[in-house]
Amino acid sequence: ILLSDGPSPAITPITPPTSVIAPxxxxxxxxxxxxxxxxxxxxxxxxxISVSDPEKVGDGMNAYMAYKVTTKxxxxxxxxxxxxxxxxxxxxxxxxxxxxxxxxxxGYIVPPAPExxxxxxxxxxxxxxxxxSNEFVEKRRSALERYLMRTVxxxxxxxxPDVLQFLESSELPRAVSTQALSSAGLLxxxxxxxxxxxxxxxxxxxxxxxxxxxxxxFESLDVxxxxxxxxxxxxxxxxxxxxxxxxxFAKSAAMLGNxxxxxxxxxxxxxxxxxxxxxxxxxxxxxxxxxxxxxxxxGDYVRLLAAVKGVFDHRIKTWQKWQDSxxxxxxxxxxxxxxxxxxxxxxxxQAKDEIKDMEGRVQQDERDFEQISRTIRKEVGRxxxxxxxxxxxxxxxxxxxLVLTQQQVIKSYFTxxxxxxxx
Amino acid sequence: MVYVGPAVILGVLWTCPPSHPSPTYGIKGYKTDxxxxxxxxGQKKCFSRPRAxxxxxQTDATLQVDISDALSERxxxxxxxxxxxxxxxxxxxxxxVVRQHEEFIWLHDSFVENEEYxxxxxxxxxxxxxxxxxxxxLQKLGExxxxxxxxxxxxxxxxxxxxxxxxxxxxxxxxxxFLCRVAAHPVLRKDLNFHVFLEYNQDLSVRGxxxxxxxxxFFKNVVKSADGVLVAGVKDVDDFFExxxxxxxxxxxxxxxxxxxxxxxxxxxxxxxxxxxxxxxxLYTLGTQDTTELCKFFLKVSELFEKTRKxxxxxxxxxxxxxxxxLKYYLRESQAAKDLLxxxxxxxxxxxxxxxxxxxxxxxxxxxxxxxxxxxxCCHKFEKISESAKQELIDFKTRRVAAFRxxxxxxxxxxxxxxxxxxxxxxxxxxxxxxNT
Numbered sequence: 001i002l003l004s005d006g007p008s009p010a011i012t013p014i015t016p017p018t019s020v021i022a023p024x025x026x027x028x029x030x031x032x033x034x035x036x037x038x039x040x041x042x043x044x045x046x047x048x049i050s051v052s053d054p055e056k057v058g059d060g061m062n063a064y065m066a067y068k069v070t071t072k073x074x075x076x077x078x079x080x081x082x083x084x085x086x087x088x089x090x091x092x093x094x095x096x097x098x099x100x101x102x103x104x105x106x107g108y109i110v111p112p113a114p115e116x117x118x119x120x121x122x123x124x125x126x127x128x129x130x131x132x133s134n135e136f137v138e139k140r141r142s143a144l145e146r147y148l149m150r151t152v153x154x155x156x157x158x159x160x161p162d163v164l165q166f167l168e169s170s171e172l173p174r175a176v177s178t179q180a181l182s183s184a185g186l187l188x189x190x191x192x193x194x195x196x197x198x199x200x201x202x203x204x205x206x207x208x209x210x211x212x213x214x215x216x217x218f219e220s221l222d223v224x225x226x227x228x229x230x231x232x233x234x235x236x237x238x239x240x241x242x243x244x245x246x247x248x249f250a251k252s253a254a255m256l257g258n259x260x261x262x263x264x265x266x267x268x269x270x271x272x273x274x275x276x277x278x279x280x281x282x283x284x285x286x287x288x289x290x291x292x293x294x295x296x297x298x299g300d301y302v303r304l305l306a307a308v309k310g311v312f313d314h315r316i317k318t319w320q321k322w323q324d325s326x327x328x329x330x331x332x333x334x335x336x337x338x339x340x341x342x343x344x345x346x347x348x349x350q351a352k353d354e355i356k357d358m359e360g361r362v363q364q365d366e367r368d369f370e371q372i373s374r375t376i377r378k379e380v381g382r383x384x385x386x387x388x389x390x391x392x393x394x395x396x397x398x399x400x401x402l403v404l405t406q407q408q409v410i411k412s413y414f415t416x417x418x419x420x421x422x423x
Numbered sequence: 424m425v426y427v428g429p430a431v432i433l434g435v436l437w438t439c440p441p442s443h444p445s446p447t448y449g450i451k452g453y454k455t456d457x458x459x460x461x462x463x464x465g466q467k468k469c470f471s472r473p474r475a476x477x478x479x480x481q482t483d484a485t486l487q488v489d490i491s492d493a494l495s496e497r498x499x500x501x502x503x504x505x506x507x508x509x510x511x512x513x514x515x516x517x518x519x520v521v522r523q524h525e526e527f528i529w530l531h532d533s534f535v536e537n538e539e540y541x542x543x544x545x546x547x548x549x550x551x552x553x554x555x556x557x558x559x560x561l562q563k564l565g566e567x568x569x570x571x572x573x574x575x576x577x578x579x580x581x582x583x584x585x586x587x588x589x590x591x592x593x594x595x596x597x598x599x600x601f602l603c604r605v606a607a608h609p610v611l612r613k614d615l616n617f618h619v620f621l622e623y624n625q626d627l628s629v630r631g632x633x634x635x636x637x638x639x640x641f642f643k644n645v646v647k648s649a650d651g652v653l654v655a656g657v658k659d660v661d662d663f664f665e666x667x668x669x670x671x672x673x674x675x676x677x678x679x680x681x682x683x684x685x686x687x688x689x690x691x692x693x694x695x696x697x698x699x700x701x702x703x704x705x706l707y708t709l710g711t712q713d714t715t716e717l718c719k720f721f722l723k724v725s726e727l728f729e730k731t732r733k734x735x736x737x738x739x740x741x742x743x744x745x746x747x748x749x750l751k752y753y754l755r756e757s758q759a760a761k762d763l764l765x766x767x768x769x770x771x772x773x774x775x776x777x778x779x780x781x782x783x784x785x786x787x788x789x790x791x792x793x794x795x796x797x798x799x800x801c802c803h804k805f806e807k808i809s810e811s812a813k814q815e816l817i818d819f820k821t822r823r824v825a826a827f828r829x830x831x832x833x834x835x836x837x838x839x840x841x842x843x844x845x846x847x848x849x850x851x852x853x854x855x856x857x858x859n860t
Contacts, residue, residue: 220712228705235698242691249684256677261670262824268831276688388715392856395724399853402731406846410839417835420828 047073047152049167051145054137056124057088063125064088065137067144071167077159078168085170092144094175098162099151104307105314107375109383110157111150112303114143142292146300153386204316208373214380215312222305229298236290243283250276264422271419278412282405289401297394301387308383315372322365329358485509488606488621490599491519495591499523500552502598506621513622520624524551527598529627533616541766541804542811543611544819546604547755549597557587575704582700589740593748600752651765659771661809667816668764675757682750689747692739699732720856727852731845738841745834753823760819767812770805777801
């Protein structure tokens with residue numbers, strides 16, 4: 001039971017639209033049980049999370065969508081083998097925010113949460129149960145599921161207490177600071193801007209070519225994925241258009257068949273209308289496959305690459321911190337040297353103490369820098385492995401969807417040919 | 424599919440430096456065949472020269488017309504009209520002339536304005552060749568040459584040229600159909616203007632209509648449609664014609680609707696195929712840049728999409744040919760049939776008016792002879808039109824059914840063929856990928 005402000009809220013279950021609900025070939029990406037770096041986990045990776053049953057809770061502008069998060073696992077990490085909780089979108093954002101603050105700055109690639117959408121959510125809140133708001137909810141549900149699976153696939157994040165609490169605990173404190181227009185939200189925006197400015201002014205002496213190479217690789221990958229994403233989104237759009245236009249043509253052909261006074265031809269035209277109706281349905285299904293199996297994969301990776309970039313940037317910041325403390329140490333040493341020639345023995349002692357502290361800090365900063373560099377190397381390796389697996393699985397599934405569509409097309413036109421031949 | 428003969432010379436002149444405002448180019452020496460044009464009017468398939476012509480029509484042996492060549496220039500298309508005839512009217516048995524679109528229109532209009540042909544369905548005039556959209560796209564491409572890679576530019580150029588060629592083929596087919604219909608008609612084929620059109624090897628000096636004439640036409644059409652409404656209200660005694668009137672009106676409107684919707688559907692199909700093309704290019708770039716084992720993967724999928732999108736483009740093109748063109752043609756023909764009914768109704772009204780005038784003259788006993796002759800003329804005209812109109816409408820139905828049957832069957836065959844092709848490409852790629860992971 002989620003904490004909510006008002007009295008017992010009305011719960012309106014949302015019926016998923018039949019066109020959006022997966023036909024045979026759209027499994028969610030996460031259903032394949034994948035194994036991760038075995039050498040780094042105790043028991044084998046066996047966990048499957050599904051997000052389902054979106055329900056509208058409350059009314060008006062305070063309404064929100066509650067999703068059921070079901071975990072099925074045999075890992076000893078968890079108290080039970082199968083359990084569910086109810087979560088809302090801001091809970092997911094809250095989880096991400098906590099993980100990001102704990103792990104990003106030490107070099108772990110934390111999967112980004114799905115994006116907010118004020119427009120999309122407002123439609124749902126306002127209560128329109130139409131095609132577009134149903135599609136929005138389904139998109140979000142799928143994105144939340146992928147987000148959780150990506151998070152738990154990370155062997156470190158999986159063990160994080162916040163993650164475990166998110167999955168297991170029936171009650172979760174509201175994550176208020178995730179709201180876009182909250183003070184925390186504004187602070188985030190300011191920080192982002194400051195970071196951007198800093199990035200432009202920090203010039204790092206890269207001693208390790210690997211990092212530069214990888215950064216360039218990810219940058220060009222980002223450009224290419226964005227380009228591909230745009231084309232795939234365009235394909236989804238045009239296929240949806242094709243579906244609508246085919247349906248309209250089918251109706252028109254049926255009318256034409258009705259007015260045709262030659263009986264056999266009239267029958268053939270009605271058959272044409274039927275075929276085109278089937279095509280319309282096939283185009284719609286294919287457009288869904290285009291979206292969920294291809295477009296969303298690309299969108300996810302564009303966002304993931306932003307997280308990767310963030311991690312590289314953190315390394316630069318860590319380096320900068322190290323440089324800064326070295327400079328500070330140098331200054332203190334110079335100050336101490338100057339004090340040697342004066343007679344202020346207490347100040348001198350203080351300076352010597354400060355130098356000792358500073359030396360400690362410099363050593364720590366150097367260790368931090370080396371640590372984050374090591375972590376990033378491992379993370380990049382893990383990320384690339386995941387990327388290869390992800391793309392291969394999704395694209396194979398996508399091609400399978402295309403195969404199915406073509407098979408259906410053949411079936412439909414086969415009957416059609418049979419009828420028209422008898423005109 | 425339109426078959427391009429082996430003797431085709433396709434030279435595209437591309438004279439367009441980026442700073443030049445408008446390009447000039449042409450596709451030379453294009454040879455077509457009459458497979459598709461004949462299909463539209465329900466005639467059996469014919470093969471292009473030099474192969475043997477399948478003589479299927481009773482009229483073919485004595486008069487055979489086709490468009491053997493066509494040249495597209497900056498703002499006009501020149502058709503080479505080739506005639507083979509054993510009729511004594513012509514000087515030679517085989518000859519060719521060059522004609523432009525305006526001359527086809529002149530011929531069509533001369534049929535329409537000829538009172539003698541009032542009782543026939545005048546074969547609809549071919550639509551004006553319209554390369555504006557295609558030309559604009561090619562021009563835009565020329566201007567944007569600097570902003571894309573060499574491969575992208577070549578690819579797009581090839582596609583736009585293919586589009587241009589497709590439009591070109593279509594306009595040739597449309598003009599050819601018109602001539603074939605005239606040549607197949609037992610009365611129209613004897614028309615003198617038609618023979619001049621076919622044989623006179625100089626310019627017919629037919630200019631397009633100037634502004635004044637176009638305005639006159641516009642008013643004529645307004646008057647005609649108003650009259651048409653008046654005349655349509657007259658109930659016909661003859662059941663056959665009454666039925667045909669109702670049928671044609673409804674049919675014409677529905678064909679119009681189906682034609683428009685079909686065009687939109689096919690355009691969406693083309694758009695989707697273009698997207699797949701871009702996806703293939705992006706995947707290729709990804710494949711060449713990737714450092715992981717995904718590079719092989721991407722390249723394979725890119726290759727696959729290149730092939731499937733060609734199939735998808737063909738699907739759209741075939742649907743266009745077999746469905747859209749068919750509907751568009753019968754839109755025009757059903758309009759011509761409606762025009763025939765209008766002329767008949769008009770002559771019926773004239774006949775009835777003449778009867779009334781005769782009665783009036785008889786009662787007043789004035790100008791009786793004049794009224795009698797006038798009434799006889801109207802009666803004769805009406806009966807002549809009715810007789811030939813009936814046959815024309817029956818022929819129209821036969822042609823229509825044959826054309827639809829042929830095109831629908833061919834459409835089904837082509838869709839099946841392409842779907843099977845696509846399926847095979849997809850399955851072989853999938854097979855390869857699954858064994859290699």
